[in-house]
Amino acid sequence: MIDGLSAGTLAELARLERTRTYLWPGAASGAVRAWAEHVRLPRGRTWPHPGHGPCYCCPDPWESRELLDQIARALSRRGARELRRVLAGHDQLWDPVPRPYRGEGPW
Helix, strand or coil, X not given: CCCCCCHHHHHHHHHHHHHCCCCCCCHHHHHHHHHHHHHCCCCCCCCXXXXXXXXXXXXXXXXXXXXXXHHHHHXXXXXXXXXXXXXXXXXXXXXXXXXXXXXCCCC
16 A cells, blocks of 8 residues: 555556566555655665665665656556655655756756
């Protein structure tokens, strides 16, 4: 379950997780959870945590965020819009200065 998504989008996510080879059941919710937990850490604590070496016990939040972008591209327009709206709330915690998406703006 991902708070903020409609039942239709959740069903679409479940279908994608069953049919795409790069996904598995619960991949989207796990990635949202990993990213949400990471952005709420104090700014000095980054992943992997210093002094602990590679951490195989928890997902890489940056890989999770990239996976969520891939999932959003595979969803319908409506589903992608809903997922991006949920992610925008978490992204705001990481980088409070809004930045345009690629292709927007003068640069």
